Amino acid sequence: MILKKVFTPIFMLSLCVPVSATGAEDSNLKMWYQKPADQWIEALPVGNGRLGAMVFGRIDTERIQLNEESLWAGKRINNNNPLARTHLQTIRNLLLQGRNLEARELSEKALLGTPPRIRSYQTLGDLNVIFRPALQAMDYRRELGLNTGLCRVRAESEGGSIQWEVFSSAPANLIAVHFEAQGVDLDFDLELERPRDARTMALDDRNLVMTGRILDPPDTLRGPGGAHMRFAARVLAIPVDGTVRRDGERLEVRDATELTLLITAATDYDIERLEFNGDIDPEKRCREILQRSAGFSYEEIKTAHIIDHASLFDRVRLDLGTASVDSIPTDTRLKQLQQGGAGDPHLQVLYFQLGRYLLMGSSRAPGILPANLQGIWNEHLEAPWNSDFHTNINLQMNYWPAQVCNLPETVHPLSGFFQRIREPGRVTASQMYGADGWTMHHVTDPFGRTGLMDGIQWGTFPMGASWVSLLFWRQYEFTLDRDYLREHAWPLMKGAAEFVLDFLIEDGQGRLVTAPSYSPENSFRHPGSGESVRLTYAPTMDIQIIRELFKACCEAGEILGEPETFCRRIQEAAAKLPAVRVGRDSTLMEWIEDYEEVEPGHRHMSHLFGLHPGTQITADTPDLLRAARRTIEKRLAHGGGHTGWSRAWIVNFYARLGDGEKAHQHLTQLLEKSTLPNLFDTHPPFQIDGNFGATAGMAEMLLQSHHRGVHLLPACPGAWKSGSVSGLMARGRFEVGMEWRERALVRATIVSHSGGPLILRYRDYSAEMPTRAGEKYVFDSTLNRLE
Numbered sequence: 001m002i003l004k005k006v007f008t009p010i011f012m013l014s015l016c017v018p019v020s021a022t023g024a025e026d027s028n029l030k031m032w033y034q035k036p037a038d039q040w041i042e043a044l045p046v047g048n049g050r051l052g053a054m055v056f057g058r059i060d061t062e063r064i065q066l067n068e069e070s071l072w073a074g075k076r077i078n079n080n081n082p083l084a085r086t087h088l089q090t091i092r093n094l095l096l097q098g099r100n101l102e103a104r105e106l107s108e109k110a111l112l113g114t115p116p117r118i119r120s121y122q123t124l125g126d127l128n129v130i131f132r133p134a135l136q137a138m139d140y141r142r143e144l145g146l147n148t149g150l151c152r153v154r155a156e157s158e159g160g161s162i163q164w165e166v167f168s169s170a171p172a173n174l175i176a177v178h179f180e181a182q183g184v185d186l187d188f189d190l191e192l193e194r195p196r197d198a199r200t201m202a203l204d205d206r207n208l209v210m211t212g213r214i215l216d217p218p219d220t221l222r223g224p225g226g227a228h229m230r231f232a233a234r235v236l237a238i239p240v241d242g243t244v245r246r247d248g249e250r251l252e253v254r255d256a257t258e259l260t261l262l263i264t265a266a267t268d269y270d271i272e273r274l275e276f277n278g279d280i281d282p283e284k285r286c287r288e289i290l291q292r293s294a295g296f297s298y299e300e301i302k303t304a305h306i307i308d309h310a311s312l313f314d315r316v317r318l319d320l321g322t323a324s325v326d327s328i329p330t331d332t333r334l335k336q337l338q339q340g341g342a343g344d345p346h347l348q349v350l351y352f353q354l355g356r357y358l359l360m361g362s363s364r365a366p367g368i369l370p371a372n373l374q375g376i377w378n379e380h381l382e383a384p385w386n387s388d389f390h391t392n393i394n395l396q397m398n399y400w401p402a403q404v405c406n407l408p409e410t411v412h413p414l415s416g417f418f419q420r421i422r423e424p425g426r427v428t429a430s431q432m433y434g435a436d437g438w439t440m441h442h443v444t445d446p447f448g449r450t451g452l453m454d455g456i457q458w459g460t461f462p463m464g465a466s467w468v469s470l471l472f473w474r475q476y477e478f479t480l481d482r483d484y485l486r487e488h489a490w491p492l493m494k495g496a497a498e499f500v501l502d503f504l505i506e507d508g509q510g511r512l513v514t515a516p517s518y519s520p521e522n523s524f525r526h527p528g529s530g531e532s533v534r535l536t537y538a539p540t541m542d543i544q545i546i547r548e549l550f551k552a553c554c555e556a557g558e559i560l561g562e563p564e565t566f567c568r569r570i571q572e573a574a575a576k577l578p579a580v581r582v583g584r585d586s587t588l589m590e591w592i593e594d595y596e597e598v599e600p601g602h603r604h605m606s607h608l609f610g611l612h613p614g615t616q617i618t619a620d621t622p623d624l625l626r627a628a629r630r631t632i633e634k635r636l637a638h639g640g641g642h643t644g645w646s647r648a649w650i651v652n653f654y655a656r657l658g659d660g661e662k663a664h665q666h667l668t669q670l671l672e673k674s675t676l677p678n679l680f681d682t683h684p685p686f687q688i689d690g691n692f693g694a695t696a697g698m699a700e701m702l703l704q705s706h707h708r709g710v711h712l713l714p715a716c717p718g719a720w721k722s723g724s725v726s727g728l729m730a731r732g733r734f735e736v737g738m739e740w741r742e743r744a745l746v747r748a749t750i751v752s753h754s755g756g757p758l759i760l761r762y763r764d765y766s767a768e769m770p771t772r773a774g775e776k777y778v779f780d781s782t783l784n785r786l787e
């Protein structure tokens with residue numbers, strides 16, 4: 001097949017880097033299996049931030065399930081309840097008078113979104129490779145190389161072997177599948193299918209094209225029906241030998257020994273409009289994408305992919321002191337652990353690196369949307385929780401590893417998306433609350449729905465924007481990128497703070513409080529009626545988020561030389577916020593009153609925001625620190641931590657408490673109780689936040705920089721007796737490498753990328769010094785400088 005050679009600069013750039021620089025296969029960074037995946041939760045993920053695939057490795061009919069990140073049902077709708085402003089004051093008064101049930105009733109009518117729900121992120125479909133006849137395998141191996149981003153399947157029979165590789169390339173913006181046979185022929189049919197709203201055609205002897213348009217049935221809860229998003233997928237077959245022929249909707253491959261498939265997909269989603277756009281032709285986009293790779297050999301495309309992938313992935317290395325355990329398949333190792341086997345630190349290394357792999361795979365250019373509840377990997381038309389963007393913990397957790405694990409570019413789709421959400425969020429702030437700035441609640445979709453969703457008990461979280469904005473401030477703290485701060489973070493942070501300033505009301509006791517609101521998804525017993533209720537005012541989490549946002553805004557404003565008036569306004573308001581208090585049972589109070597909890601083992605631990613990811617509960621606040629520990633203990637005593645993400649948060653809490661043993665215990669439990677055979681986190685069902693939260697938690701056990709400088713090995717557990725790490729990042733753009741033995745630091749290497757003062761802490765030792773940009777600083781176990 002001869003196609004015109006079109007040189008894309010990024011592509012060629014990647015091809016210029018010597019292959020030996022990065023991306024060598026590393027058996028310590030492989031997940032591998034001895035049998036094909038029966039179920040989706042055993043299949044292996046590849047992703048380039050936009051296109052995802054789950055590879056089953058089956059030898060009768062191989063299933064490669066495909067995703068395109070923007071393929072969503074639904075459409076853009078302003079769902080702000082038009083009654084909100086009329087009734088807001090009454091709802092607030094009722095809450096301040098303790099009449100929560102009446103407030104709830106009125107809110108159901110006046111605040112709940114119209115419509116209250118979103119629609120789902122959807123699968124693109126399946127590429128089926130129907131082997132004719134089915135392959136035989138005396139020997140079989142399926143593996144995913146985390147540092148290469150290559151999934152490989154190999155089936156050996158008496159007559160020979162067949163192997164295929166799958167990867168999702170960011171530079172080429174496509175998924176490649178490459179088959180090679182030895183001693184036998186490749187004989188299979190190719191089929192591209194989707195359960196609804198699409199049709200596939202074989203255009204000629206090389207191209208399969210699927211086109212479709214999502215037809216949404218009318219649904220009073222989710223919005224009007226109609227023909228909505230358009231999409232297309234295209235498969236180009238490039239044989240080296242043998243024949244490829246079209247047969248109706250399929251391609252038939254016969255007598256080949258080597259063949260490549262290039263696959264891409266597109267939708268007419270337009271992020272500028274937060275809506276699909278009929279002017280975009282998804283089929284044409286697919287054609288153009290494939291054209292750009294025309295003329296490059298499979299090896300060239302693969303090399304460019306590996307180099308690109310490794311250039312991000314290889315930044316962090318972690319060794320927890322165990323030799324290669326390559327001889328045991330990954331699912332067996334997980335099962336051994338789940339059946340009470342000995343600890344397996346190397347499995348934890350894999351789990352850590354998989355978290356980084358998944359973040360790269362679901363949130364980077366060419367993608368433009370953030371990682372959703374399943375990253376980008378979803379086989380459903382109606383996904384659990386719509387596989388949406390949940391902003392009352394889950395989306396934020398997805399990005400906890402981004403900076404510390406040295407993948408700052410994964411934040412760009414997140415900030416890019418929220419730049420656009422700011423506009424509907426501004427409309428929501430104004431239409432619902434009569435406030436300036438922007439806000440959103442606990443959920444959104446790519447169409448930027450920002451009204452109150454799902455139900456008053458589930459969705460009354462007007463702090464969504466404030467919390468999300470803090471992610472962008474953290475990006476600045478780690479990267480010190482002023483342009484990013486000015487152009488991306490600041491408008492979002494300032495807008496969120498403007499909303500808060502208008503949203504806060506006097507509570508009659510001289511305090512400024514949020515109302516209405518809730519402590520995410522948790523209920524208390526209403527003192528008067530004994531009924532279970534969530535709607536309230538000034539839950540602890542709100543206040544902690546606001547304090548954190550206010551502080552960040554003042555610091556950012558100063559860095560950017562913004563007028564001081566805004567910060568002064570903020571400081572006046574901050575002085576009137578209620579204090580975080582300790583309750584009767586010595587735990588932190590979750591609400592403004594010391595209410596009785598309905599579900600003391602609840603999965604959310606929102607009032608610990610100040611401990612993590614916030615930075616308010618530290619060694620400087622010993623009483624709160626003690627109460628935070630008791631809060632976790634109480635939750636756990638009542639069965640808390642039962643969802644994957646909740647357990648992952650606990651790992652982070654204990655890391656912040658400096659308790660490496662407990663952090664490790666919960667990391668182990670996460671693997672034992674909430675991890676699927678392909679090492680995906682399970683809520684249940686599969687939800688990716690736990691993967692990301694745990695990866696961040698492991699980093700947090702090794703390195704913290706949120707309080708008084710760069711803290712080395714703050715929570716290193718006994719099970720990680722000896723090890724090393726390199727490439728982790730600390731606030732101030734310090735790159736940190738460490739080696740430890742018998743849990744004690746041997747050597748630390750800090751590269752200062754921006755210069756600036758360094759405060760280093762390890763146990764009771766500390767070192768303080770100015771640094772120069774680009775210089776390396778090496779320290780011994782007592783923080784004496786060696787080099």
Ligand code: FUC
Nearest residue numbers: 385390394521603643683
């Ligand atoms: C939050 C959690 C649930 C689930 C959902 C997607 O609402 O309370 O457990 O993770 O998000």
